[in-house]
Amino acid sequence: xxxxxxxxxxxxxxxxxxxxxxxxxxxxxxxxxxxxxxxxxxxxxxxxxxxxxxxxxxxxxxxxxxxxxxxxxxxxxxxxxxxxxxxxxxxxxxxxxxxxxxxxxxxxxxxxxxxxxxxxxxxxxxxxxxxxxxxxxx
Amino acid sequence: xxxxxxxxxxxxxxxxxxxxxxxxxxxxxxxxxxxxxxxxxxxxxxxxxxxxxxxxxxxxxxxxxxxxxxxxxxxxxxxxxxxxxxxxxxxxxxxxxxxxxxxxxxxxxxxxxxxxxxxxxxxxxxxxxxxxxxxxxxxxxxxxxxxxxx
Numbered sequence: 692x693x694x695x696x697x698x699x700x701x702x703x704x705x706x707x708x709x710x711x712x713x714x715x716x717x718x719x720x721x722x723x724x725x726x727x728x729x730x731x732x733x734x735x736x737x738x739x740x741x742x743x744x745x746x747x748x749x750x751x752x753x754x755x756x757x758x759x760x761x762x763x764x765x766x767x768x769x770x771x772x773x774x775x776x777x778x779x780x781x782x783x784x785x786x787x788x789x790x791x792x793x794x795x796x797x798x799x800x801x802x803x804x805x806x807x808x809x810x811x812x813x814x815x816x817x818x819x820x821x822x823x824x825x826x827x828x829x
Numbered sequence: 830x831x832x833x834x835x836x837x838x839x840x841x842x843x844x845x846x847x848x849x850x851x852x853x854x855x856x857x858x859x860x861x862x863x864x865x866x867x868x869x870x871x872x873x874x875x876x877x878x879x880x881x882x883x884x885x886x887x888x889x890x891x892x893x894x895x896x897x898x899x900x901x902x903x904x905x906x907x908x909x910x911x912x913x914x915x916x917x918x919x920x921x922x923x924x925x926x927x928x929x930x931x932x933x934x935x936x937x938x939x940x941x942x943x944x945x946x947x948x949x950x951x952x953x954x955x956x957x958x959x960x961x962x963x964x965x966x967x968x969x970x971x972x973x974x975x976x977x978x979x
Contacts (some may be wrong), residue, residue: 707860714860721851730902738903747907752859752885759863763875766917767884773909783891821913825876825935 693764693824696708696790702757704787710745710780716751745778750816758822763805765824769796772818776810784815785807787824791819799826830933831944831979832898839929840893845952847922851883851889859883872920880920889965892928892950900925901919904973908945909966913958924952930965935939941971946978 702821712730719725724746727734735743751772758767778784795801801823808816849914856866864871872880888972918924932947950963969977 697881704959714858717854720856724888734903748860748885748910750889751910752861752883755884756861758884759861762863764882766914767883769911769913770884771909771911775908787858 694761695824696793698790698792700790702788702804702806704742704817705756707784707786708751710778710784710829712780715743715749717802718735718746718752722746722748724748724774740777742779745772745782745827747816750774750778750784750808753784753816754788754808754816754818754820757786757788757804757806758820760822761822764824767820768801768823769821770818771819771820772806772816774816776809776813778810778815786809788820788828798823800824830935831946831974831977832930835895835898836897836929836933837929837931838895840895842925842927843893844888844890844955845884845924845926846919847882847920847924848918849880852880852886852920855886855889856883856917860887861974864887876915878959879921882918882922884912884914884917884919886918887926887950887952887961890924890950892926894972895928895930898930898966901969901973904976906968906970906971907965908968910963912961912963914961918952918960923955925955926950926952942974944966944969944974945970954974 728738786808788804791805792803804820853867914925931949934945936943947969948965952960
């Protein structure tokens with residue numbers, strides 16, 4: 692069924708599995724981002740980090756999971772993300788979001804969501820997603 | 830201001846094909862099990878008629894190089910990402926992609942003078958229709974700045 696949100700509606704928060712090295716290796720391979728601070732302990736230490744850190748774009752993709760279930764009806768039209776914290780191996784993140792606005796456009800109904808990725812109470816990434824629901828059937 | 834002479838410079842466009850296997854591996858890497866990314870039959874019956882590419886997939890494209898611009902290989906921080914689509918990208922799409930250094934500015938931060946570089950990455954259809962525009966804000970810390978002698 693075509694989703695419909697009211698301003699203030701929250702998306703179901705999701706808890707991601709603890710970050711493991713294989714996730715970063717797979718993301719590096721799939722994205723082509725082999726920056727060693729995401730993969731190799733010594734490189735992270737050289738950069739002054741306590742350990743390897745997740746790719747920022749993997750955090751964006753994780754927030755994008757919030758909309759995956761609605762792709763039959765629409766798509767992510769805009770996505771903006773700011774990175775505010777580093778994510779390390781073993782970290783457990785929660786991603787969530789809230790509808791902040793809705794606008795009728797020629798293409799369909801465009802929802803504005805505020806989204807976040809958090810570790811405990813700390814926000815490691817946050818942003819805005821414009822999700823467009825097509826106007827046609829249903 | 831860092832790399833001032835390159836502001837407005839852009840790469841030569843590079844042709845990219847969105848391949849099924851690359852999308853499947855990417856969806857798996859971001860732990861997104863949506864069949865619209867991986868199951869051809871489901872995708873065929875969907876409104877899109879073809880497999881979809883995830884919203885952050887443009888990360889994987891080759892955008893070419895801005896001639897002469899050599900960024901430090903380590904220490905850059907990804908501060909912000911923005912993307913805007915005209916339509917979703919589909920497996921089988923061919924795009925012309927390029928990158929431009931759109932802005933460079935400095936800001937005083939707690940840890941010293943920070944440099945900000947805004948790279949705009951775009952994808953157009955072969956017919957010249959803009960499909961997406963993505964901006965990456967890259968932060969250059971004072972330590973990295975000293976390393977490049979700026």
